[in-house]
Amino acid sequence: MKHLIFLSLLGAFLLLAACKRNSSNTSKDLKDTLANRVKPLVTLPPEYITCDGMANVPNSNDVIMSVPNFSNDTLLKEGKIKKASPAFMAILTPDDKIRHWYDFKPGDLNPATGKVGPMDCAFGPDGNLYINDRQYFFNKKHNSRIIRINVKNGQPVSMEVVVEKLLSCNGMYWKGNTLFVTESVLQLTDTGTVSGVYAYRLQELNGKKPVQMKAYANNQGDPHLVVKFTSNKPMKSGADGIVCDDQGNLYTTVIEEGAVYKTVLDSNNKPVKTTLFAKNKAMDGTDGIIFDARRRCFYQVDFTGNAIHRIDMQGQVVTLQRNGDEDGKNGLLDQPAEVVLRGNELIIVNMDMAWATPGLSVNKTVNLQHYLSKIDLP
Numbered sequence: 001m002k003h004l005i006f007l008s009l010l011g012a013f014l015l016l017a018a019c020k021r022n023s024s025n026t027s028k029d030l031k032d033t034l035a036n037r038v039k040p041l042v043t044l045p046p047e048y049i050t051c052d053g054m055a056n057v058p059n060s061n062d063v064i065m066s067v068p069n070f071s072n073d074t075l076l077k078e079g080k081i082k083k084a085s086p087a088f089m090a091i092l093t094p095d096d097k098i099r100h101w102y103d104f105k106p107g108d109l110n111p112a113t114g115k116v117g118p119m120d121c122a123f124g125p126d127g128n129l130y131i132n133d134r135q136y137f138f139n140k141k142h143n144s145r146i147i148r149i150n151v152k153n154g155q156p157v158s159m160e161v162v163v164e165k166l167l168s169c170n171g172m173y174w175k176g177n178t179l180f181v182t183e184s185v186l187q188l189t190d191t192g193t194v195s196g197v198y199a200y201r202l203q204e205l206n207g208k209k210p211v212q213m214k215a216y217a218n219n220q221g222d223p224h225l226v227v228k229f230t231s232n233k234p235m236k237s238g239a240d241g242i243v244c245d246d247q248g249n250l251y252t253t254v255i256e257e258g259a260v261y262k263t264v265l266d267s268n269n270k271p272v273k274t275t276l277f278a279k280n281k282a283m284d285g286t287d288g289i290i291f292d293a294r295r296r297c298f299y300q301v302d303f304t305g306n307a308i309h310r311i312d313m314q315g316q317v318v319t320l321q322r323n324g325d326e327d328g329k330n331g332l333l334d335q336p337a338e339v340v341l342r343g344n345e346l347i348i349v350n351m352d353m354a355w356a357t358p359g360l361s362v363n364k365t366v367n368l369q370h371y372l373s374k375i376d377l378p
Contacts, residue, residue: 038308038321040331041347041374042098047085048370049075051349053120053172053288054340055129057154061094063340063347064101064129066118070137071366074355080368087116089131089149089156092347092372102149102156110135112143120171120241120288120338122179125202127151130179136168137356142215144169146181148205162205165213169198171242171288175250177202178269182239182252186216186228195238197227197252199269226271231257235304235360241289241338243298245313251277253286255303260286260311278315282307285361288338288349295377299346301336306362308336308348308375320375325364328352328371335363336373348373 044051053066072084091101104116115138121131128148135143146163149156168185179200186194194216204211214222221228231238233256241253250263250271262277278300285304292299298311299320307322321333328334328350337351352370354363 037375038323038331038333038348038373039376040329040371041345042092042096042372044098044370044372046368047088048090048098049081049085050351050353051090051370051372052337052351053118053131054338054347054349055121055123056340056342057091058123058127060154061342063092063342064121064123065090065092065098065349066121066131068117068119068134070117071353071355074366075368078366080366087118089118089121089129094342098372102159104159108147108159110138110143110145112141113138116147117144118147119169122172122174124148124174124179124205125177126206129156130162130172130174130205132166132169132172132181134169136185140167142167142213145210146172146179146200146205161210163200163211163213165215166198167215168237170240171253173242173244173250175244175248175265175269179205180226180242180244180250182242183225184237184239184255186221186225186238188236192230192232193236193238193256195229195231195254196221196225197239197242197250197263198222198224199226200224227252227261227263227274229254229257229261233257235285235357240287241300243289243291245291245298246293246296251289251291251298253289253300255285255287258283258286258302258305260289260298260300260315278311278317280309280317282317282319283309285357287336290339290341292341292377299339299341301339301348303335303337303351304357304361304363306333306335308333308339308346323362325362327365327367327369328373329369331371331373333373334367334371335361344377346375346377348375 089102144166171182235256260278287303326332334350
């Protein structure tokens with residue numbers, strides 16, 4: 001028995017040592033050590049063509065997931081499907097069953113495109129679910145919106161629009177009564193991508209009419225713009241994932257830079273200072289990010305690098321999982337976009353949207369079958 005306990009402790013020590021190495025060490029032994037931490041969680045039904053944002057349901061172990069199905073056109077052209085699947089919101093229950101939670105009605109669809117593109121989502125302090133309706137993949141006009149699913153007795157009852165005339169809204173995070181939203185494209189210029197973060201107060205989202213956003217032009221943005229970034233890589237997409245730590249600091253990923261920035265906020269949630277927090281050659285396309293208050297670290301999804309990274313409070317990066325061009329079977333990563341914590345499980349959404357990143361991503365093909373993955377955390 002003592003011998004077995006010693007071996008178990010030794011194994012745990014070796015795994016911890018591997019995880020603590022700086023991920024700038026991309027040697028074969030590190031990759032092999034981390035190759036099989038990810039596990040399969042759910043095999044998704046056929047209509048789950050493209051999945052994205054996730055939100056923990058308050059006072060519950062349920063998780064809500066956005067299903068925008070942006071890859072409909074690609075699969076139709078390739079003859080893999082015969083009919084497009086509409087976008088909807090799904091719920092993942094504690095026993096790992098998944099089903100539709102809210103089906104968008106005809107009146108919910110964007111009048112400019114006849115579609116809805118739900119991306120990141122988050123429950124507000126009012127108990128309702130807020131969602132970024134990213135219309136950027138349908139047209140490049142300012143038709144994106146922030147929408148709200150009104151919830152009563154734990155059930156979705158209706159949808160309404162709270163913000164209009166966004167261009168490419170993507171990530172969102174609630175801090176108290178302030179909603180932070182990333183705008184992945186404010187403006188495309190000859191020198192690169194201008195992106196940023198908007199901030200909205202709950203009170204104004206409860207107004208009689210939706211907030212009308214002003215387009216970014218001549219280096220001037222809407223008054224809701226609180227942080228701005230400039231990047232110049234081929235993806236032409238900037239600010240993406242967003243989260244706060246337990247000290248109230250704001251963290252934003254800039255996907256085409258493969259970087260995470262930290263913004264110190266004052267007591268009124270106004271920005272004081274923004275600095276580079278984490279950048280490492282192991283990170284390629286920094287997408288979704290969450291904060292683990294229990295372990296005091298971040299988990300960050302690498303969209304183009306097909307990886308999951310752990311970032312400590314000093315900005316040091318460790319790669320938890322990296323895969324090649326996989327189809328998602330057996331839990332292997334297939335262009336992950338978002339993560340969420342459910343107890344000690346790190347649940348991973350594989351967005352599998354290779355058509356959006358031609359020549360930039362490890363992922364080359366949009367598959368017909370899709371999966372959710374997980375990593376069990378110690």
